[in-house]
Amino acid sequence: MKTYKVISVLALLAIVAGLLTGCPQKPAAKEPIKIAVLGPLSGDVATFGESNRDGALMAIEEWNAKGGVLGRKIEPVIGDTKCDAGEAANVANKVIFEDKVHYIVGAVCSSASIPISEIANPNKVLQISGTSTNPAVTINEDGSNKEYVFRACFLDPFQGEVNASMAYDELGLKTAAVLYDVGNDYVKGLAEYFKQAFEEKGGQVLVFEAYTKDDTDFSALLTKIADSGAECLFLPDYYAKNNLIAAQIKDKGMKIQLLGGDGWDSPELDLPLFEGGYHSNHYSPADPRPVVQNFVKAYTEKYGAEPDALATLGYDAATLLLKSIEAAGVDDPEKVRDAMAKIKVECVSGEIYFDENGDPVKKAAIIKIEGGKKVFYKFVAP
Amino acid sequence: MKDTVIKLLLRIVVWGLVAALTIAVVVVVARLIQRNPVLFFQQVVNGLQLGFVYALIALGYTMIYGVVKLINFAHGDVFMVGSFVSFYAITRYRLHLWPASVYYRTQGITPTPEALAQAPGWTMIIGTVLVILLAMIVCGFLNIIIERVAYKPLRNAPRIAALITAIGVSFFLEYFTALGFVFGPDYYTYVRPMPVISWNIGGVAISNILVVIIVSTIFLLVLLQYIVMRTKMGKAMRASAFDKPTARLMGINVDMVISFTFALGAIFAGAAGVLYAIAYPQIITFVGIRPGLKAFVAAVLGGIGNIPGAFVGSLIMGQAEAMTIGFFSITMPSGEVLAGSTLRDAIVFAILILVFLIRPTGIFGEPEGEKA
Numbered sequence: 184m185k186t187y188k189v190i191s192v193l194a195l196l197a198i199v200a201g202l203l204t205g206c207p208q209k210p211a212a213k214e215p216i217k218i219a220v221l222g223p224l225s226g227d228v229a230t231f232g233e234s235n236r237d238g239a240l241m242a243i244e245e246w247n248a249k250g251g252v253l254g255r256k257i258e259p260v261i262g263d264t265k266c267d268a269g270e271a272a273n274v275a276n277k278v279i280f281e282d283k284v285h286y287i288v289g290a291v292c293s294s295a296s297i298p299i300s301e302i303a304n305p306n307k308v309l310q311i312s313g314t315s316t317n318p319a320v321t322i323n324e325d326g327s328n329k330e331y332v333f334r335a336c337f338l339d340p341f342q343g344e345v346n347a348s349m350a351y352d353e354l355g356l357k358t359a360a361v362l363y364d365v366g367n368d369y370v371k372g373l374a375e376y377f378k379q380a381f382e383e384k385g386g387q388v389l390v391f392e393a394y395t396k397d398d399t400d401f402s403a404l405l406t407k408i409a410d411s412g413a414e415c416l417f418l419p420d421y422y423a424k425n426n427l428i429a430a431q432i433k434d435k436g437m438k439i440q441l442l443g444g445d446g447w448d449s450p451e452l453d454l455p456l457f458e459g460g461y462h463s464n465h466y467s468p469a470d471p472r473p474v475v476q477n478f479v480k481a482y483t484e485k486y487g488a489e490p491d492a493l494a495t496l497g498y499d500a501a502t503l504l505l506k507s508i509e510a511a512g513v514d515d516p517e518k519v520r521d522a523m524a525k526i527k528v529e530c531v532s533g534e535i536y537f538d539e540n541g542d543p544v545k546k547a548a549i550i551k552i553e554g555g556k557k558v559f560y561k562f563v564a565p
Numbered sequence: 566m567k568d569t570v571i572k573l574l575l576r577i578v579v580w581g582l583v584a585a586l587t588i589a590v591v592v593v594v595a596r597l598i599q600r601n602p603v604l605f606f607q608q609v610v611n612g613l614q615l616g617f618v619y620a621l622i623a624l625g626y627t628m629i630y631g632v633v634k635l636i637n638f639a640h641g642d643v644f645m646v647g648s649f650v651s652f653y654a655i656t657r658y659r660l661h662l663w664p665a666s667v668y669y670r671t672q673g674i675t676p677t678p679e680a681l682a683q684a685p686g687w688t689m690i691i692g693t694v695l696v697i698l699l700a701m702i703v704c705g706f707l708n709i710i711i712e713r714v715a716y717k718p719l720r721n722a723p724r725i726a727a728l729i730t731a732i733g734v735s736f737f738l739e740y741f742t743a744l745g746f747v748f749g750p751d752y753y754t755y756v757r758p759m760p761v762i763s764w765n766i767g768g769v770a771i772s773n774i775l776v777v778i779i780v781s782t783i784f785l786l787v788l789l790q791y792i793v794m795r796t797k798m799g800k801a802m803r804a805s806a807f808d809k810p811t812a813r814l815m816g817i818n819v820d821m822v823i824s825f826t827f828a829l830g831a832i833f834a835g836a837a838g839v840l841y842a843i844a845y846p847q848i849i850t851f852v853g854i855r856p857g858l859k860a861f862v863a864a865v866l867g868g869i870g871n872i873p874g875a876f877v878g879s880l881i882m883g884q885a886e887a888m889t890i891g892f893f894s895i896t897m898p899s900g901e902v903l904a905g906s907t908l909r910d911a912i913v914f915a916i917l918i919l920v921f922l923i924r925p926t927g928i929f930g931e932p933e934g935e936k937a
Contacts, residue, residue: 365907391902391904392890392904392905392906392907393904393906393907394906397851397854397855398855399841399845399847399852399855399856400611400614400615400844400845400886402611402614402615402887403608403611403612403886403887403890403891404890404906406604406607406608406611406891407890407891410601410604410607423752423847426752426754426847427845427846427847430754430846430847431845433761434761434763434772434774435763435770436763436770451751451752453754
């Protein structure tokens with residue numbers, strides 16, 4: 184018995200000693216600046232996280248090729264959040280307290296970005312998410328602003344409004360139908376924002392109905408929509424479900440204007456079924472600005488595929504962060520935060536500056552499906 | 566004396582309820598027809614399409630239950646395998662175009678892709694039938710293997726063991742086939758073996774898909790009823806269902822009969838898998854769960870173990886779903902409108918509970934259960 188006690192006391196001492204020696208030393212000036220890049224790299228939205236990571240890494244590599252920032256190299260720290268709140272908190276604790284990063288790019292899902300922001304903000308770690316669209320990412324529950332949290336993408340209410348204005352003002356459609364997945368907060372939120380905005384403009388939403396993730400038969404719902412005489416149908420879901428709905432619309436021989444959100448942005452979207460449809464997106468590869476064209480060319484050369492919105496926003500988020508560090512002139516998250524609040528950068532997804540909440544003021548791109556291809560239609564400003 | 570009075574009163578109440586419900590349904594249907602007949606019949610058609618596919622799955626469920634007394638939860642996943650087999654037969658090997666290709670060669674024409682796209686309709690029909698047959702055969706063999714490996718060693722184990730094993734097989738099929746080198750984890754857009762043609766009959770759109778589904782389901786249903794009721798094998802099945810030890814004493818190879826039953830059930834699931842994918846053209850390895858569950862409910866609704874019961878139960882399920890989505894909505898006191906699409910499953914399962922309150926063994930089920 185006694186020997187066990189002695190051993191356990193010794194072990195405890197060893198652990199304490201280890202902790203003491205592991206205490207932070209002042210970083211040497213030439214040490215690299217660490218930036219955490221977080222996102223889902225496994226699970227059912229893994230491609231979102233991979234695109235986002237590739238975009239962010241490309242920005243970091245470009246800066247390193249120019250000699251880094253503040254004369255120091257940039258070292259990315261990759262973490263997998265699995266689009267899961269618990270997993271995201273673990274990863275955030277790891278990168279903040281073990282890797283001692285001062286800056287986080289990510290995560291992708293709002294459900295992961297929110298718990299990360301709740302750890303990063305009180306610990307004065309600057310976080311910028313490329314793609315999390317939920318309002319709660321940058322705002323606390325009590326309505327106050329999370330000072331150290333920013334994002335590079337527009338929010339869901341704006342996207343709903345853009346689509347409503349597209350249907351009502353641009354196409355002159357006065358009646359609409361909406362189908363949404365009741366189990367997905369993002370899809371449901373977008374559906375409700377669209378309905379609200381469309382009705383405020385004076386339009387009528389004749390059918391506003393939900394389905395669940397596993398539903399495959401939409402014939403009864405579509406018959407109802409056809410009977411209601413709605414002129415357009417808003418589909419806020421992701422591409423896979425939209426493909427199935429659009430196939431059944433075609434089978435029924437229905438002629439209805441289709442509209443959607445950034446969930447349509449995937450190479451998997453079955454374009455011929457969506458002919459004549461419009462969707463809002465964060466950027467368009469057909470945007471003629473040189474910053475876009477250079478990015479698209481470099482990305483395609485490096486990864487062998489055209490960048491999607493997630494890659495673009497990952498790239499923009501990393502770029503915004505690095506420009507802010509450069510503008511602040513020191514590796515101090517507080518100064519960098521102040522610099523970021525004032526910065527105005529020509530990004531791939533449009534010119535970005537931040538409002539008082541750390542949300543960007545930027546335009547949305549409208550993409551039209553024409554002749555079986557995605558065509559850039561126009562920008563819509565807030 | 567007192568007991569019989571109470572029983573009589575209960576019976577009167579129950580039948581009164583049934584009568585009231587029937588009248589209510591008839592009145593509502595009549596008003597719906599009066600208001601907009603085209604819309605109503607279009608929803609009937611939508612419900613028919615769904616109901617007939619459910620029927621094909623439910624037949625396999627009910628038959629296997631009738632003979633083995635096992636609720637084969639893997640049935641929906643065998644159905645999924647049917648969809649994928651046909652999908653790869655069509656996309657990789659272009660099986661649906663083989664008849665057209667053969668036909669062109671006999672005519673001395675080279676079957677170019679452009680020519681094949683213009684192939685005569687009857688070659689398309691044969692091609693579709695070929696695809697369905699292939700899926701049926703593959704599923705039949707698959708289910709024989711499943712039965713040998715997973716269920717046969719448990720023949721004399723408690724029934725719950727076989728049930729849990731069935732759930733295990735179901736998960737195995739879903740996740741094993743989701744691996745990259747099997748079917749893959751993604752959503753696939755199903756490529757139909759034939760183009761969709763839609764006819765307009767008095768404003769109601771009816772597609773060739775619906776016709777294919779109804780014709781194949783009725784054909785297979787009649788075939789099944791014939792096999793079970795008129796052949797020697799069917800007699801052996803009924804005998805095994807009734808009393809296995811005695812059937813064995815009479816010289817029936819019960820193990821063979823059970824294998825045959827599983828194969829037959831899976832053949833139906835395979836056909837259903839193809840037809841379902843043709844009607845709702847998107848597949849993933851989890852696509853079988855929902856229709857499998859609904860078909861199981863339909864089989865129970867009709868009286869599990871009973872073939873016509875499974876068919877009627879499925880049609881009721883299909884109609885209930887389409888009608889709920891089409892016409893049902895509740896306005897809550899808060900002003901929120903609950904649309905039929907969100908209430909669909911609640912209403913469908915409420916029907917199930919109601920039926921069970923009145924007839925615990927299902928619509929066609931008999932108290933002791935005459936087996937299929």
